Amino acid sequence: xxxxxxxxxxxxxxxxxxxxxxxxxxxxxxxxxxxxxxxxxxxxxxxxxxxxxxxxxxxxxxxxxxxxxxxxxxxxxxxxxxxxxxxxxxxxxxxxxxxxxxxxxxxxxxxxxxxxxxxxxxxxxxxxxxxxxxxxxxxxxxxxxxxxxxxxxxxxxxxxxxxxxxxxxxxxxxxxxxxxxxxxxxxxxxxxxxxxxxxxxxxxxxxxxxxxxxxxxxxxxxxxxxxxxxxxxxxxxxxxx
Amino acid sequence: xxxxxxxxxxxxxxxxxxxxxxxxxxxxxxxxxxxxxxxxxxxxxxxxxxxxxxxxxxxxxxxxxxxxxxxxxxxxxxxxxxxxxxxxxxxxxxxxxxxxxxxxxxxxxxxxxxxxxxxxxxxxxxxxxxxxxxxxxxxxxxxxxxxxxxxxxxxxxxxxxxxxxxxxxxxxxxxxxxxxxxxxxxxxxxxxxxxxxxxxxxxxxxxxxxxxxxxxxxxxxxxxxxxxxxxxxxxxxxxxxxxxxxxxxxxxxxxxxxxxxxxxxxxxxxxxxxxxxxxxxxxxxxxxxxxxxxxxxxxxxxxxxxx
Numbered sequence: 344x345x346x347x348x349x350x351x352x353x354x355x356x357x358x359x360x361x362x363x364x365x366x367x368x369x370x371x372x373x374x375x376x377x378x379x380x381x382x383x384x385x386x387x388x389x390x391x392x393x394x395x396x397x398x399x400x401x402x403x404x405x406x407x408x409x410x411x412x413x414x415x416x417x418x419x420x421x422x423x424x425x426x427x428x429x430x431x432x433x434x435x436x437x438x439x440x441x442x443x444x445x446x447x448x449x450x451x452x453x454x455x456x457x458x459x460x461x462x463x464x465x466x467x468x469x470x471x472x473x474x475x476x477x478x479x480x481x482x483x484x485x486x487x488x489x490x491x492x493x494x495x496x497x498x499x500x501x502x503x504x505x506x507x508x509x510x511x512x513x514x515x516x517x518x519x520x521x522x523x524x525x526x527x528x529x530x531x532x533x534x535x536x537x538x539x540x541x542x543x544x545x546x547x548x549x550x551x552x553x554x555x556x557x558x559x560x561x562x563x564x565x566x567x568x569x570x571x572x573x574x575x576x577x578x579x580x581x582x583x584x
Numbered sequence: 585x586x587x588x589x590x591x592x593x594x595x596x597x598x599x600x601x602x603x604x605x606x607x608x609x610x611x612x613x614x615x616x617x618x619x620x621x622x623x624x625x626x627x628x629x630x631x632x633x634x635x636x637x638x639x640x641x642x643x644x645x646x647x648x649x650x651x652x653x654x655x656x657x658x659x660x661x662x663x664x665x666x667x668x669x670x671x672x673x674x675x676x677x678x679x680x681x682x683x684x685x686x687x688x689x690x691x692x693x694x695x696x697x698x699x700x701x702x703x704x705x706x707x708x709x710x711x712x713x714x715x716x717x718x719x720x721x722x723x724x725x726x727x728x729x730x731x732x733x734x735x736x737x738x739x740x741x742x743x744x745x746x747x748x749x750x751x752x753x754x755x756x757x758x759x760x761x762x763x764x765x766x767x768x769x770x771x772x773x774x775x776x777x778x779x780x781x782x783x784x785x786x787x788x789x790x791x792x793x794x795x796x797x798x799x800x801x802x803x804x805x806x807x808x809x810x811x812x813x814x815x816x817x818x819x820x821x822x823x824x825x826x827x828x829x830x831x832x833x834x835x836x837x838x839x840x841x842x843x844x845x846x847x848x849x850x851x852x853x854x855x856x857x858x859x860x861x862x863x864x865x866x867x868x869x870x871x872x873x874x875x876x877x878x879x880x881x882x883x884x885x886x887x888x889x890x891x
Contacts, residue, residue: 414761415761426641426642430641446640446641447640447641447678447680450603451603451644451647451668451669451670451680454640454644455644455647455648455651458641458644458645458648459648461641461645462645462648466754466755491806494806494807495766495767495806498766498772498773499755499766499773501772501773502754502755502756502766502772502773502774503755504753504754504755
């Protein structure tokens with residue numbers, strides 16, 4: 344199971360639409376969840392609509408939260424999406440048996456058996472979550488809470504019986520033209536990781552869409568940077584047709 | 585989340601099960617959990633609690649746990665789960681629900697406020713016994729917190745909201761941050777009896793020093809949270825200090841399971857009772873009184889069942 348979890352506080356303003364990018368992810372079998380972090384004000388009507396739309400296109404969930412709720416939301420969303428992903432797969436498998444294909448339409452006894460299978464798979468199957476963090480200037484005071492949420496998520500994932508890995512990215516990159524930078528490659532523990540975002544220079548644009556594409560490419564390659572390092576247009580090569 | 589629940593059920597509303605046609609009349613809302621709402625309902629002049637789920641898969645997963653627990657139930661124990669069905673709400677949407685035993689009781693904090701803090705040791709013991717029964721059957725309660733403990737007459741304890749109940753060894757299904765062992769950097773977020781006992785210790789602190797506990801969560805950096813911080817609150821609290829040895833063991837995961845923890849809790853109270861009668865806190869006297877009442881009730885029940 345593959346997920347992208349986008350944590351942002353506002354609107355994208357550069358490059359490909361994040362909604363299109365999320366739809367790309369979905370077609371690659373990657374669910375996109377979006378958390379909008381509020382501080383005192385809010386993300387604005389436009390921001391809220393975009394956050395909702397990205398998750399819709401990416402087949403995931405979206406939520407607006409304040410910083411105190413961040414850890415719990417991230418944890419809960421990841422869990423729900425795991426169930427949802429398996430539910431869809433099971434539903435597909437059972438289509439012939441279930442007729443209209445919906446688990447909800449089954450009588451409670453049958454539903455119980457199906458849900459038992461979903462729960463079991465949800466606990467034991469492999470899971471990869473790529474966290475994509477908006478590091479534009481307004482996110483700066485929220486990064487500590489984001490880091491806490493990532494550590495907390497790792498703790499929850501470690502308790503699963505299946506193999507669970509996370510990777511962390513932020514955007515925009517520090518150098519001009521970098522849409523997205525990897526902070527942490529696939530790992531199943533954070534022991535010894537002192538700071539996930541050391542000396543991050545915040546600011547610049549908010550290329551949410553290109554950053555999502557970057558992470559899709561990362562998933563596709565399986566091994567970060569192995570192929571694209573030598574190419575002049577970097578990550579773009581994977582999806583620009 | 586994606587699912588929003590607008591179907592408010594008013595008093596007098598009639599719910600008919602889609603599959604089994606059970607008819608329930610709604611009396612009032614009892615509470616709202618993480619994944620559903622619980623109403624007090626009536627059927628054939630008996631009272632029940634009805635939980636309506638926000639999500640069919642999620643609620644079914646909880647029902648599966650309850651059904652497995654029901655199969656493990658020993659003879660003579662009262663049934664907990666009565667009916668499982670779907671309903672159509674006034675908004676036309678279909679919601680899953682289940683019917684469980686209605687527990688008359690007060691939330692833990694309210695009970696102690698009304699009946700007096702001297703009931704705390706007995707209620708704590710009953711709660712530990714309740715947890716140890718679950719542990720013996722291979723389960724962990726998971727989301728243990730003040731809000732999920734109901735207390736009826738004479739300190740009789742019931743756990744509510746089984747949404748967090750998790751089989752041993754799996755990842756905890758539902759939890760609340762400040763009661764969570766992982767949150768305090770004190771161990772994994774997976775199910776073992778020690779997880780519940782840790783939450784129980786935090787529950788003791790929450791009952792006696794809610795403000796300090798809240799303050800602590802706001803002040804500490806996440807990576808610095810530890811059981812030592814919790815023990816600091818315990819040391820500074822006259823109500824908790826007599827329990828500090830027990831609480832330290834609970835927070836450090838030194839009890840084998842619920843029954844080990846319950847035994848030690850009982851011994852602790854007993855030992856203080858015999859060795860330091862002069863400094864016996866008021867609530868210890870309460871424990872003695874409570875035990876007497878409990879004994880009387882047991883004798884009464886015994887006689888009633890025999891005759």
